[in-house]
Amino acid sequence: MNALNLAVEVPENPLVPPIPELVIGLIAFFIVFGFLAKKLLPNINKVLDERRAQIEGRIEDAEATQAEAQQVLADYRAQLADARHEAARLRQEAQEQGATLIAEMRAEGQRQREEIIAAGHAQIEADRKTAAQSLRQDVGKLATELAGKLVGESLEDHARQSRTIDRFLDDLETKAASDATKAEAGR
C-alpha cells in the first residue's frame, strides 16, 4: 500500500514550478503589496511624519519659550540699568540744581544784606544831617540868647543876627574841619 502510494503523484522534479501555484502565489503577493503600498504604509508614514513634526514642534516651542525668557531677562536687565542711570542722573541733576539754588540764594542774601546796609547808611546819614541841622538851629538860638543876655540888648535885627550866627558857625566848622585834618595828619 505504501509502495503504491509512493508511486503515485511523485513529481519528476521538485524544482520545476507548477504554473497554478505560481499564479496563485503572485496574486497573493500582489494583494499584499497593493494593500501595503497604496493604503497602509502611506498611512503609517503620514503618522510617523506627524509624530516627528510634533516632537520637533515641541522642541521648537521649548526653544522659542526659552529664547523669549532670555529676551525678557535681557530687557529687564537693560531696563534696570536704564533706571539706575536715570536715578543717578536725576540725583546728579538735583545736586546741581541744589548747588545752583544755594549759590543763587547766597548771592541774593548778599545783595539784600548789602541793600540793607546801604539803606542803613543812608538813613544814618540822613539822620545825622537832620540832627546837625536841628543842632545848628538850636546852637544858634542858644548862642543868640546867650549873646543877648551878655550884651544886654536884644538883637532884633534878624538879618544881622542870622548873618552873624552863620559866620560864627562857619568859623566853627572850618575850625572843626582843620582840627579833623590836623588829627588825621597827626595820626
Next chain:
Amino acid sequence: MSAETMLAFETDCHIFSGCGFDAPGLHNFVFEPLFTIGGFEFNKPMLLALLSTVVVVWFFWAAFGRAKVVPGKLQMIGEAGYDFVRRGLVYDALGKKEGDKYVPFMVSLFFFVWMMNIWSIIPVASFPVTSVIAFPAGLAAIVYILWVFLTFKKHGFVGAFKNFTGYDKSLGWVLPLLMVIELFSNLIIRPFTHAVRLFANMFAGHLLILMFTIASWYLLNGIGFVYAGASFIMTLLMTAFELFIQAVQAYVFVLLACNYVQGALAEHH
C-alpha cells in the same frame, strides 16, 4: 490533504510489528486538490498562500488602518516590524533617498514570505508554503524583473550589458571568459539560487520535522518508546529551530532583493 502525508498516523504501523518505516519524501509536498473549479485544482499550499495574504493584510490593517500619533500596542508592533525592514534592510542597502521607493515592496515581500514560512509550525496548516518551488520562484521572478528593468533604466543598453557581465578592461585576456561567467551567473544562476535558497531551506526544515514526527509515532512500540521520546524531543527542537529559520530565510530573501536592486542602481565601476 493528501493521503500520503497522513499515512503514518492513520495506520497503526509501528516498529516490531512487521511494518516498514514510511519515510517522508517528495510525496509529502504534493497535495490532492481541495476542490476543482473548471479544471483548476485548488490545493492546500494555494489556500495557505492566500491565507498568508489575509493574515498579513489583516495584521497591517489592524496596526496601521487607523494609525495614531500615539500608537496602540498593535501599531507599536507593526511599526517595529516596518522599521526593521525599512531601516535594517532597505535603507542599509540603498540609502534613505534611493531606498524610500522600494520600501513598500520590500516590506510586503518580507512579511508575506515570513508568513508563508510560519505556516510550517502552525498546527493543522503545518506546511511551509515556500517549500513548494512555485511560490519562491514567483517572488524571485518579480525581484529579477525589477532588477533587470532597473539596470537597463539606469545604465542604458551598453551600460546594463557591462553591469551584467562585470566588464572591466584591466582584466586583460581573462575578460572574455569572465564576462561569459558573470553573464551566466547574474542572469541565469542568480534568480535561480535566490528562489532555491528559500525553497530548499523550508523544504529541508519541513522534511526534518516530518521525519521526527513520523518516527515518533512509528517507534512507539515496546522498548521503542524511548526512541520515540527522543524523536519527539527532536521534533520540538526542530520546530523551535524552524521558527528561527523561517524569519532568517525571509530576512535573507529580502536582503538579497535589496542587494540586487542596489547593484542595479550602483554606478558602474
